[in-house]
Amino acid sequence: MGARSVPAVESRELRYFVAVAEELHFSRAAERLGMAQPPLSRAVAQLERRLGTPLLERSSRSVALTEAGAVLLREGRAALDALEAAEHRTRRAAPAPTGTPGIAIATKAGASDELLAKLLDAHAAEPGAVSVEVVLCGPGQQARLLRTGRVDVALLHPPIDDVEGFDVEALRTEGQVALLPAGHPLSSRTSLRLTDLEDLPGLPPPRYPRADGTYPEGPGPEVHDHAQLVQLVSLGRTAVVVPEVARTHLRGGVTAVPVVDAPEVTTVIAWPPHSRSLAVARLVETATRL
Amino acid sequence: MGARSVPAVESRELRYFVAVAEELHFSRAAERLGMAQPPLSRAVAQLERRLGTPLLERSSRSVALTEAGAVLLREGRAALDALEAAEHRTRRAAPAPTGTPGIAIATKAGASDELLAKLLDAHAAEPGAVSVEVVLCGPGQQARLLRTGRVDVALLHPPIDDVEGFDVEALRTEGQVALLPAGHPLSSRTSLRLTDLEDLPGLPPPRYPRADGTYPEGPGPEVHDHAQLVQLVSLGRTAVVVPEVARTHLRGGVTAVPVVDAPEVTTVIAWPPHSRSLAVARLVETATRL
DNA sequence: GCGCGCCCATACCCGTGCGGTATCGCTGCG
DNA sequence: CGCAGCGATACCGCACGGGTATGGGCGCGC
Structure with a gap:
């Protein structure tokens, strides 16, 4: 050549x-x-x-x-x-002015709170635990934080989140529920199917950011985090299907109804392939024992 | 921040x-x-x-x-x-002056010749086959060619070659033989064990290049390709354990003796993860049907 | 149908920063 | 103690990256 x-x-x-x-x-x-x-x-x-x-x-x-x-x-x-x-x-590997460099974990704001809390507690109780920085981000942004090295591990929810290219370990599995404005005709049902939720009049599905940060076109509201989503539901602006655990953070004005045929959602802990970090391996190991 | x-x-x-x-x-x-x-x-x-x-x-x-x-x-x-x-x-995706851009495959010079020939024949017979550039390289260099995009697929031989970080499909498995100078005391044996080959007087193991192109220290000769290796054996400068298929390319002065407890070597076709190339997928599919 | 305006390319200029040469300062060794 | 090897510093020149001004091509509106 x-x-x-x-x-x-x-x-x-x-x-x-x-x-x-x-x-x-x-x-x-x-x-x-x-x-x-x-x-x-x-x-x-x-x-x-x-x-x-x-x-x-x-x-x-x-x-x-x-x-x-x-x-x-x-x-x-x-x-x-x-x-x-x-x-x-x-930068993370550099000796920090304050003690030893820790690791960073990303999770969707408002999701997996109690799981994360348990993980942090369990990790802190381990011998040789390092400080863990928690980075809260919008839905769909964890993968980018992980790929660009801003965090070492992330909590993801396939199949909602794409885990392509990461090593993962499953932590738990759950069904999904529909979040509806209180008083909506469907909110009195004890269970729903996905077809029940198609084209609800006046309740267009929310628009989540894509991996590049832009939003798809559509009538629904743009959503950055879980709190905002719940508020939009209670205001009657949207309806959405989310993992069951979201029930624990509901507020007045929002009803959760199980969706029996929605795909099961797993919570996984993900990290970059070929990771050589002992701290990451330990955190993952702790997570799988929860 | x-x-x-x-x-x-x-x-x-x-x-x-x-x-x-x-x-x-x-x-x-x-x-x-x-x-x-x-x-x-x-x-x-x-x-x-x-x-x-x-x-x-x-x-x-x-x-x-x-x-x-x-x-x-x-x-x-x-x-x-x-x-x-x-x-x-x-560069490879660019419309080449001569026809449509093809794909490139790397293999160790002198290894897997007949398998590669069969693969190329089978691929050429497929409908929609593209031109395949064959890149011959020294042992241990295919991984780098693959990682740096100079080739689209490579033939590797785990566990000799490291396949970490690639998607692979196994093509065949074989045992290993020892290549010895004709007339060497061990060359009359019908089989050997690895321990028989340790510290052969006057026959230090050859030195293969590392992933970065440098060579480890040692008494044995530096080896760049298979032909060179065979010649060095016939000259009584080294002895080596290689996959069985190497027998097909022997010359006078070299004897091959099966090593019964050497690890089985597989020939795999490897490609970068997340490949979106249809041509690569087709070539891999053809290879697995051989 | 003509002209205006959008948008990318070209022309030209300026300043920054990259790379080169010369030299210093440190250190291990004979 | 002096020399040699090696990295850092000082200084300089120029190439290139970036800015402003302007050209040219094409779609669209009136």
């Missing part, structure tokens, strides 16, 4: 390309990156020259990904995640 | 750090990188400032990794591999 004359791809270029590929709009991408549009155009063109292939189809009215561009978007995101993970994990 | 003022880690800095961490010597690392030593020192110091933690212990006579430095070496290598993989896979 004689193409070794071109220098290697820099992560900055990749960040730029990913921004453009996500926005499909140079000016918006430039704004998101905090820079002007012309240098962004130039940087992407330079990346295309480096790779020897067009990544974007520009038609002066719109921008579209080429085949190679789609590959680079996917692979580039993974590489940037790995880069960020290296950075975060190194 | 108020530390968002520092810009993100650049891949160039990581490459520099990894070089220094591997050499544990600034001047040698600078030479390897094709640059002078002072800017390298400065770049690493800047990386340490960015991360807020020392990565290396310099004692003016030697360089050692700190705890955080060891983490960054491990994670940084993975991130750089991912970056390189993004680059290679994008």
